[in-house]
Amino acid sequence: MKRCSIGSSIGSVAIFIFLYLPMLSVAVFSFNASKMGLKWGGFSTEWYEKLVHNQMILNAAWNTLVLAVTSTFISTIIGTMLAIGMFRFPWSRRAMNKLNVLLHLPVVTPDIIFAVALVIAFSVIRYMTGLFELGMASMIVGHVTFQISFVALAVKGRLELIGHDVEEAACDLYAGYWRVLTRVLLPMLMPGIVAGAMLAFTLSLDDFVISFFTAGPKSSTLPLFIYASVKRGITPEIHALSTIIMLATICTVAFMQKMAPGAKH
Amino acid sequence: MQGENLEHAKEASTIILHNGEMVRPSIIRARQATFISPGILAIITLLALPCISLFAVAFMTRGQYGEILFEPTFGNIRRLLGFGYFGWSADNLLILWRSVVVAFVTTALCIVLSYPLAFFLAARPAKTRLLWLTVLLIPFWTNLVIRTYAWLLVFDSDMPFARIMAWLGLMEPGTSAYPSQFAVYVGMVSVFLPFVALPIYTAVEKLDWSIVEAAVDLYSNKWRVFRHAILPQTLPGLSVGITLTFVPAMGMFVVPDMLGGARYMLIGNLIQQQFGTSRDWPFGAALSLVLMILTLGALMATSGKRKKGRA
CATH class of the missing domain: 1.10.3720.10 (MetI-like)
Known part of the structure; x- marks a missing residue:
């Protein structure tokens, strides 16, 4: 029996065109020589050259990278600890239920409510301590908060795959707890930790709403910069910037697919 | 099963087997608390509590300069309803x-x-x-x-x-x-x-x-x-x-x-x-x-x- 009708195939190709057509148009028009409007004025790489000399864009790109790397680093540590603490130790059923609700809360909360919650939390902290202006630090804290759960869930998946036997064997051989943790458990969890970190990194790069709410005046990121520029009208420079970001995304996704545990099948 | 083990071991002097290790229940409890606390604390203070606080903030008054005044009001709900x-x-x-x-x-x-x-x-x-x-x-x-x-x-x-x-x-x-x-x-x-x-x-x-x-x-x-x-x-x-x-x-x-x-x-x-x-x-x-x-x-x-x- 045929599992995919001709209609489905044609429909799917149309859907792929629907998904890629806008992105392709941006890439094409990033090489358009004419400055105003969308009339083709010949091939040019002028906008890419201008991009490299635009200090605001370079700053935003640097901020995006610092934000993603720092938040991924912190959330990978905290998320891995959370997964080990929750799923490698005995908890009463009631405590486990509560912890599970908290663990899934950042995953199910809509972006905008998450952002509002962070804004309220930051303003309370600022009110009580007088510190903590909105800026890079608040953005990092915000990103870490939503990344923790995704890392913990990725590590949990790995924890469920590996049994207790190797740890027990290590203990029988008089390894102390620290040794068991660093030499046995963490190396065995590494595929899950790496998967979680990659997920956290892409989530940070992909985020707009939480950065938009928690950014300060000096801490613009690339998505924030593009959003602000669009309000002033679309320019070929933004086409070029978007094209570079799309290329970076394609590379990241391809890399993640290669690294993914199921890739060999 | 391990959970029951821990609950049966009433006093700190009892020693139980956890993942092949002989330890006191109090040490296990200290370890699990250490592992989960940074993550759980972050989620509670930055997400859960602020979400709950929305119930309170929604019934407060906006001051002249956009600050929040602690005067209870149904004004926001009335405004939402038109x-x-x-x-x-x-x-x-x-x-x-x-x-x-x-x-x-x-x-x-x-x-x-x-x-x-x-x-x-x-x-x-x-x-x-x-x-x-x-x-x-x-x-x-x-x-x-x-x-x-x-x-x-x-x-x-x-x-x-x-x-x-x-x-x-x-x-x-x-x-x-x-x-x-x-x-x-x-x-x-x-x-x-x-x-x-x-x-x-x-x-x-x-x-x-x-x-x-x-x-x-x-x-x-x-x-x-x-x-x-x-x-x-x-x-x-x-x-x-x-x-x-x-x-x-x-x-x-x-x-x-x-x-x-x-x-x-x-x-x-x-x-x-x-x-x-x-x-x-x-x-x-x-x-x-x-x-x-x-x-x-x-x-x-x-x-x-x-x-x-x-x-």
């Missing part, structure tokens, strides 16, 4: 209603488009399937702002789409196809399509085709094959897709902001306004509260369906 300074208007309720409708229609459109896509992907030979999946994942991981921005370009008055529509007499010549309701739906569907297509694909990949073949052998028409042989088997994937789309679609503000303009606002835009330019946090909190309740309702409805689907 009772303003100039009598009753349906504006806010309309925005709320529109958000639910847009989320609902977006989800429905995504489901209709996802089934053919899922069957197409599942029918690819194993060698190229990963490549096709990657092709679907790339838009999924591309930044939301860039993808929405790309639609602005496609809908521009100089591009073929607006010209064809003008030629057909469906639009004024020389105008862009945005801001419009149509543009918002196109943007929303393109953003959320992978969220529905991927879980449905996972379900279709595991499909038991013998049931489908049996239905075909018994002369079911196409709709009945889908309704009775395919839909029940893909229900778990479908409900995951609905949750992943309906909930964020209700709170979406980037797409309606860029493609819909000021006349096609959703609740997300209204919330953003209160925390941005208007600086009216109590009213923003009241709006967020409504969105949170709608989200909880949607989550409960789909999780109920998921349990039924399994039974």
Whole structure:
């Protein structure tokens, strides 16, 4: 029996065109020589050259990278600890239920409510301590908060795959707890930790709403910069910037697919 | 089993076996508390408590300069229901209603488009399937702002789409196809399509085709094959897709902001306004509260369906 009708195939190709057509148009028009409007004025790489000399864009790109790397680093540590603490130790059923609700809360909360919650939390902290202006630090804290759960869930998946036997064997051989943790458990969890970190990194790069709410005046990121520029009208420079970001995304996704545990099948 | 072990060991002097290690229960408790506390503390203080505090902030007063005054009031709720300074208007309720409708229609459109896509992907030979999946994942991981921005370009008055529509007499010549309701739906569907297509694909990949073949052998028409042989088997994937789309679609503000303009606002835009330019946090909190309740309702409805689907 045929599992995919001709209609489905044609429909799917149309859907792929629907998904890629806008992105392709941006890439094409990033090489358009004419400055105003969308009339083709010949091939040019002028906008890419201008991009490299635009200090605001370079700053935003640097901020995006610092934000993603720092938040991924912190959330990978905290998320891995959370997964080990929750799923490698005995908890009463009631405590486990509560912890599970908290663990899934950042995953199910809509972006905008998450952002509002962070804004309220930051303003309370600022009110009580007088510190903590909105800026890079608040953005990092915000990103870490939503990344923790995704890392913990990725590590949990790995924890469920590996049994207790190797740890027990290590203990029988008089390894102390620290040794068991660093030499046995963490190396065995590494595929899950790496998967979680990659997920956290892409989530940070992909985020707009939480950065938009928690950014300060000096801490613009690339998505924030593009959003602000669009309000002033679309320019070929933004086409070029978007094209570079799309290329970076394609590379990241391809890399993640290669690294993914199921890739060999 | 280990949990019982720990509870039976009453005093700190008892030693129990945990993952092959002989330790006191108090040490185990200290360790598990250390492991979970940074993460759980962050989630509680930065997300859970502020979400609960919305219940309080929604009933406070906005000061003259946008500060929050601790004077209890029902003003924000009244305003949300449309009772303003100039009598009753349906504006806010309309925005709320529109958000639910847009989320609902977006989800429905995504489901209709996802089934053919899922069957197409599942029918690819194993060698190229990963490549096709990657092709679907790339838009999924591309930044939301860039993808929405790309639609602005496609809908521009100089591009073929607006010209064809003008030629057909469906639009004024020389105008862009945005801001419009149509543009918002196109943007929303393109953003959320992978969220529905991927879980449905996972379900279709595991499909038991013998049931489908049996239905075909018994002369079911196409709709009945889908309704009775395919839909029940893909229900778990479908409900995951609905949750992943309906909930964020209700709170979406980037797409309606860029493609819909000021006349096609959703609740997300209204919330953003209160925390941005208007600086009216109590009213923003009241709006967020409504969105949170709608989200909880949607989550409960789909999780109920998921349990039924399994039974």
